Amino acid sequence: MVDQLTPVLTKRWLSPRSWTLKTYEQLEGYTALRKALKAHPDQLIQQCKDSGLRGRGGAGFPTGLKWGFIPQNDGKPHYLVINADEGEPGTCKDIPLMMADPHSLIEGIIITSYAIRANFAAIYVRGEVLHCIRRLNNAVREAYAAGYLGKDILGSGFDLDVVVHAGAGAYICGEETALLDSLEGKRGQPRLKPPFPATAGLYASPTVVNNVETIASVPYIVNGGADWFRAMGRERSPGPKIYSLSGHVERPGQYEAPMGTTLRTLLDMAGGMKDGIPLKFWTPGGSSTPLFTAEHLDVPLDFEGAAEAGSMLGTTALQIFNETVSVPWAVMKWTEFYKHESCGKCTPCREGTYWLVQILQRMNRHEGTPADIETLLDICDNILGRSFCALGDGAVSPITSGIKYFKDEFLALCDRNSKVLAGASA
Amino acid sequence: MTQTQEPTGVFDQDTVARAQAIIARYPQPRSALLPMLHLVQSVEGYVSQAGIAFCAGQLDLAHAEVSAVATFYTMYKRRPCGEHLVSICTNTLCAALGGDAIYAAVREHLGSDGKPLGHEETAGEPGAPGSITLEHAECLAACDLGPVLQVNYEFFDNQTPEKALELVKALQAGEKPHPTRGAPLTDFRQAELQLAGFFEGRDADLDGPSAAPETVRGAAVAADRGWTAPTMPENAEFPALPEKK
Ligand SMILES: Cc1cc2nc3c(=O)[nH]c(=O)nc-3n(C[C@H](O)[C@H](O)[C@H](O)COP(=O)(O)O)c2cc1C
Ligand code: SF4
Ligand code: FES
Numbered sequence: 001m002v003d004q005l006t007p008v009l010t011k012r013w014l015s016p017r018s019w020t021l022k023t024y025e026q027l028e029g030y031t032a033l034r035k036a037l038k039a040h041p042d043q044l045i046q047q048c049k050d051s052g053l054r055g056r057g058g059a060g061f062p063t064g065l066k067w068g069f070i071p072q073n074d075g076k077p078h079y080l081v082i083n084a085d086e087g088e089p090g091t092c093k094d095i096p097l098m099m100a101d102p103h104s105l106i107e108g109i110i111i112t113s114y115a116i117r118a119n120f121a122a123i124y125v126r127g128e129v130l131h132c133i134r135r136l137n138n139a140v141r142e143a144y145a146a147g148y149l150g151k152d153i154l155g156s157g158f159d160l161d162v163v164v165h166a167g168a169g170a171y172i173c174g175e176e177t178a179l180l181d182s183l184e185g186k187r188g189q190p191r192l193k194p195p196f197p198a199t200a201g202l203y204a205s206p207t208v209v210n211n212v213e214t215i216a217s218v219p220y221i222v223n224g225g226a227d228w229f230r231a232m233g234r235e236r237s238p239g240p241k242i243y244s245l246s247g248h249v250e251r252p253g254q255y256e257a258p259m260g261t262t263l264r265t266l267l268d269m270a271g272g273m274k275d276g277i278p279l280k281f282w283t284p285g286g287s288s289t290p291l292f293t294a295e296h297l298d299v300p301l302d303f304e305g306a307a308e309a310g311s312m313l314g315t316t317a318l319q320i321f322n323e324t325v326s327v328p329w330a331v332m333k334w335t336e337f338y339k340h341e342s343c344g345k346c347t348p349c350r351e352g353t354y355w356l357v358q359i360l361q362r363m364n365r366h367e368g369t370p371a372d373i374e375t376l377l378d379i380c381d382n383i384l385g386r387s388f389c390a391l392g393d394g395a396v397s398p399i400t401s402g403i404k405y406f407k408d409e410f411l412a413l414c415d416r417n418s419k420v421l422a423g424a425s426a
Numbered sequence: 427m428t429q430t431q432e433p434t435g436v437f438d439q440d441t442v443a444r445a446q447a448i449i450a451r452y453p454q455p456r457s458a459l460l461p462m463l464h465l466v467q468s469v470e471g472y473v474s475q476a477g478i479a480f481c482a483g484q485l486d487l488a489h490a491e492v493s494a495v496a497t498f499y500t501m502y503k504r505r506p507c508g509e510h511l512v513s514i515c516t517n518t519l520c521a522a523l524g525g526d527a528i529y530a531a532v533r534e535h536l537g538s539d540g541k542p543l544g545h546e547e548t549a550g551e552p553g554a555p556g557s558i559t560l561e562h563a564e565c566l567a568a569c570d571l572g573p574v575l576q577v578n579y580e581f582f583d584n585q586t587p588e589k590a591l592e593l594v595k596a597l598q599a600g601e602k603p604h605p606t607r608g609a610p611l612t613d614f615r616q617a618e619l620q621l622a623g624f625f626e627g628r629d630a631d632l633d634g635p636s637a638a639p640e641t642v643r644g645a646a647v648a649a650d651r652g653w654t655a656p657t658m659p660e661n662a663e664f665p666a667l668p669e670k671k
Contacts, residue, residue: 006656018637086567089518090569096637128579130620135636138625167499223662226665227659245570252640253640256645337565
């Protein structure tokens with residue numbers, strides 16, 4: 001039996017000055033790199049495939065497969081771009097990882113770049129996290145000084161430059177093709193796919209875009225092997241995962257556990273619901289993943305488990321709300337977010353989110369009618385699957401799932417005389 | 427390339443040198459635009475027309491191309507900012523825990539003539555000591571520490587209206603309270619210089635705390651109960667080289 005918590009990515013976080021090269025090297029840091037540089041790049045790609053590692057940025061795409069899509073001997077430069085834009089509401093795992101243990105990401109970047117034959121990598125970090133950017137910059141400087149970056153890394157003949165790139169406040173830049181446009185110095189708007197980044201990514205060259213947690217997992221897979229990684233989690237969703245618990249729980253925070261852990265188990269470790277007030281609704285993986293309720297406490301939180309129960313694993317950002325919070329209010333707040341962050345490129349999302357906000361605000365002022373609920377669902381139907389990128393799909397998740405589980409609360413808002421929760425009580 | 431290497435107006439020789447250093451980081455020059463706009467804000471406290479012209483000149487772009495980018499991103503401010511930028515998270519989770527109340531209290535306090543301060547408005551003369559630009563922010567990736575706010579992008583965690591008011595009053599009085607996570611406060615412009623990638627002589631900032639109890643909670647519970655990941659094998663082997671198809 002594997003333990004309930006399996007600190008791998010988080011295991012150094014308690015060490016003093018964990019962000020320094022010195023601490024990192026004392027705790028096995030850069031041992032995986034030395035090992036990897038002696039292997040053939042294709043062996044690393046195969047090992048990543050064997051491990052079953054799936055992207056931690058939300059969609060769960062198999063990482064080794066993605067690396068394998070990069071054409072070889074095509075004469076073009078290859079790039080690795082790290083998605084550190086962490087902006088999905090509820091998601092708060094990558095930023096603490098990069099603050100506490102930036103070298104684990106950098107070691108993963110070097111190994112991955114070697115595997116996909118890239119000589120330039122960029123870490124695209126959202127701009128609002130200065131301390132994180134500061135620590136990353138320092139880690140990159142330390143890695144250059146120690147010969148882990150730059151020319152002829154550790155005498156292997158492999159060269160790599162890494163740049164830390166601060167974004168400027170736009171959630172849509174987390175979408176991988178918008179991120180690439182933004183990194184090219186443009187407005188961050190999604191590109192038409194295909195072509196996929198693997199063939200035409202950064203500067204129209206083959207590019208891998210991976211999440212921070214995904215790439216930080218790589219050195220452990222190199223050191224432990226695919227079977228070790230698979231000893232945690234479930235068959236199709238292996239490995240450890242950082243679950244972020246926030247909201248009305250006694251001890252919110254970051255809990256790294258095997259994939260497939262349930263909210264019941266996590267809540268137990270987090271001391272249960274705050275002040276014992278019962279759970280009402282929660283997001284399994286950020287606000288773009290359909291809401292769950294107390295009925296879903298035993299859903300295994302991995303890619304398959306969350307999907308079978310009607311939601312998505314997303315970023316394992318568990319935002320937990322108790323009975324004092326109004327669902328239509330929470331849904332309105334999230335919808336205001338999507339409206340603000342819609343990049344405006346396509347009509348369903350740009351116009352749709354605008355009208356959704358108008359209706360939800362009116363309903364929350366107790367000026368709605370039952371027909372509004374139908375209108376909301378109708379607009380959602382026109383956004384879902386008809387938008388240019390997944391932001392549009394995400395925007396309708398809170399609304400459709402909110403109405404699915406809590407329709408009475410929306411109906412109650414249409415009756416001026418009914419007593420309903422207005423907004424949230426702090 | 428017709429890059430302007432000459433200082434222009436408020437953008438002195440040092441700024442030009444920095445702009446060139448940014449360009450040198452990337453395989454293609456235009457990638458330098460976002461950091462360069464942060465650099466411009468470090469000089470002027472916002473992106474002015476002169477700032478747009480400066481970037482356009484450095485990168486050989488049309489003014490309209492730079493404008494289109496500058497207006498897309500919320501961190502580029504179109505009006506001069508205060509000494510400090512205070513950003514309060516009012517996304518759903520923080521709001522439910524008190525973020526809306528914090529924002530309301532701070533707006534009220536910084537307002538004048540009975541009118542609360544609005545989003546991206548400034549209390550005081552922009553740039554003058556104690557001046558504050560206020561904004562409500564989207565999720566700041568710190569929900570486990572919510573409700574949170576930031577001053578010049580450094581984190582103040584687990585806030586209440588009372589704590590936030592005390593903080594804002596201290597900033598107005600010229601004090602610089604230490605963030606919960608982050609480096610000692612300087613001002614908005616200095617933060618923007620760092621976002622452009624210039625950290626000269628600020629090594630001590632690295633020691634600013636980053637791990638709140640929340641951050642390390644799982645790790646601490648595991649340490650307490652003796653829970654670990656499975657032990658790694660002594661010498662995990664790589665798979666054989668896949669056959670070439
Ligand atoms: C609107 C939107 C925002 C996204 N934000 C992020 C993000 O902040 N970080 C991230 O890693 N992936 C984000 N993604 C997912 C990326 O598009 C992409 O799938 C991911 O970076 C791939 O990395 P992975 O395979 O390692 O998960 C977002 C997607 C969408 C549609
Ligand atoms: S779905 Fe929204 S964010 Fe995505 S391209 Fe369309 S307008 Fe932009
Ligand atoms: S909701 Fe405020 S930090 Fe996430």
